[in-house]
Amino acid sequence: MQYSIRPISAAATRPLRQQILRPHQAVDELVYPGDDHPLALHVGAFVEDQLVGIASFSPEACPGVAAPAAWRLRGMGVVPHMRRCGIGKALLAAGVEHVRRYHGDMIWCHGRTGALPFYRAFGFVTHGDEFVVPHTGPHYVLIYWIPTDQQ
Numbered sequence: 001m002q003y004s005i006r007p008i009s010a011a012a013t014r015p016l017r018q019q020i021l022r023p024h025q026a027v028d029e030l031v032y033p034g035d036d037h038p039l040a041l042h043v044g045a046f047v048e049d050q051l052v053g054i055a056s057f058s059p060e061a062c063p064g065v066a067a068p069a070a071w072r073l074r075g076m077g078v079v080p081h082m083r084r085c086g087i088g089k090a091l092l093a094a095g096v097e098h099v100r101r102y103h104g105d106m107i108w109c110h111g112r113t114g115a116l117p118f119y120r121a122f123g124f125v126t127h128g129d130e131f132v133v134p135h136t137g138p139h140y141v142l143i144y145w146i147p148t149d150q151q
Contacts, residue, residue: 001047001085005094008044010035013054013075020054020077024135032074034058041098045078045087053078055091057098062108065127065143071099073109092122092144099146106145113138 010031017030034040037058045053053076060072073095078087099107111119113130114137124142133139 001082003045003047003052003082003085003087003090005043005045005087005090008042008051008054010040010042010056012044012051013042013056016051016054016077016079017075020079021075022136030075032056034060034072034074039102041095043091043094045082045091047082052082053087053091055095057095057107059102059104062106062127062141062143065106065108067106067108069103069105071095071102071104071107073107076109088118089122096144096146104146105148106143108141108143110139111142112136113140116140116142119144 014027014030018025018027022030035056040056040058042056044051055076056074057071060070062070076091095107110133111124119142122144124144127141127143130138130140
């Protein structure tokens with residue numbers, strides 16, 4: 001499957017945020033803190049001109065974790081019929097490169113429990129206990145430490 005990963009606007013992520021992650025909310029309710037941060041990166045995966053995956057990265061401290069330059073991953077998802085094609089991994093890799101470029105030392109997120117195998121395969125580790133997000137189900141705080149030998 002041929003796809004491309006490229007930067008997009010925060011606004012361009014919101015329809016897929018709604019479709020994939022939060023169908024119970026309106027698109028205009030899916031503005032996340034950090035979306036407009038000047039260093040934020042929003043990336044999209046495209047098959048031809050169709051947006052099939054999204055991820056957003058912005059600087060944000062991770063509660064309870066000592067990391068001087070933490071970034072948060074939010075709103076990551078790939079449309080169901082395009083999963084297991086490497087798109088999610090490519091979106092994460094683009095985010096890691098961006099965070100590394102700005103001297104970040106870790107990326108964290110609230111990852112759905114069902115996505116744990118995907119995140120663990122990339123190198124994320126769980127932090128703390130499982131918790132439930134209303135309307136979206138069980139999650140973990142997941143952490144990815146940026147390898148220092150590659151900065």
